[in-house]
Amino acid sequence: MSIVGMDAEIPAGRVVVVIDVIRAFTTAALALERGAAEIACAATAEAGRELRGRHPDRLLIGEVGGLKPPDFDLGNSPADMAAAHVDGRRLIQATSNGTRGLARCPQPAALLAAAAVNVAATARWIKANHPGHPWTVLCTGRTAEDWACARHLSQLLDGAAPDRADLIAGIRQGAAEHARKSLRYPPPERVDLTPDLPLCCDVDRAGFAMVGEIRPDHVVVRAA
Template structure:
């Protein structure tokens, strides 16, 4: 199996099986939302698109950020830890983020599209193995400006090892999350919008047993835990 890594600038060319990775924090947050009972998450490229979708889907909740910061008028920021204890049973969420969601939107040529982070790493690998693809492309969404994206690259490299049949020690890969440019933003609760609890959530390896898969439906990009899309 061939493994390819691309950035947000390149993922529009990726085809076949594509895994969009955003450890800090989009697809960690999405997994926690599903644990809280969310039924589906609609991906929105822009804030205005998210607001338009909220009008089309009465009762849907808005989730996301711009440049890491909560969006005025949205129900939630892009924080997994702040979804703890929230009941989202049966809810549709609409997510807009600066990295992960952009990777999903731009990976328009993918035949199979997954959204992943460390909390769904093993589940995503098992889903990929069932497809038996000749190649997998990982989209490293965290490479933005001065951000090195190493938290996402570490996740991709860890999953690639699992796909190869190896049993790597996960600790060195998880340590890279905390040491990455983005990871350091969450050190010590210096900024209330980047709580250390979010970093801890992102490093909970394999907390969730189901891969998160993106489906295209009626012009929408719909994220659900694998097996729940009807």
């Protein structure tokens, strides 16, 4: 049982949970909540573009440097996704951390994407489908929010009852770290997390896990 960062080797045969709270997998959960059929997670923006070239009916969402590229249909904002019309649509998502993290796990017993919005549902799914199986939680970011979510999930898997307030505090700390880093960039390149933070902090909003199916060049994520 382990919590690791993006530089770690992921052993084969484990249940792997990839976490990105701010903002990839919060956005993904909102998309599935709003009726998206599935999300094809690509490791890079170019891989996402190539995938949409093969499937032009799909919406391409995500970010480069935190910002929506001009040729993407939607960015990486949970607030924008909460108002988007995606019912029945298939999406392609490409982000700097979350979707890249999914691509780092080639031989898991099960592969899941998670954020605070579905952390309890993720624990329930693992307990129901892989009880007693070794697991690894992969934090895709270096800021506090992913690690706080990983600790919360670890405690749930161990049968404890962690305090949501601690998780929310960790997410807010992570958002503050993002904001400080953003000040290094010119104003047009800064990311304003203000509209997204309430949704990133909405612990257990979603009652489903996000389970991945590994394809040759991407991972398809669906609600389960």
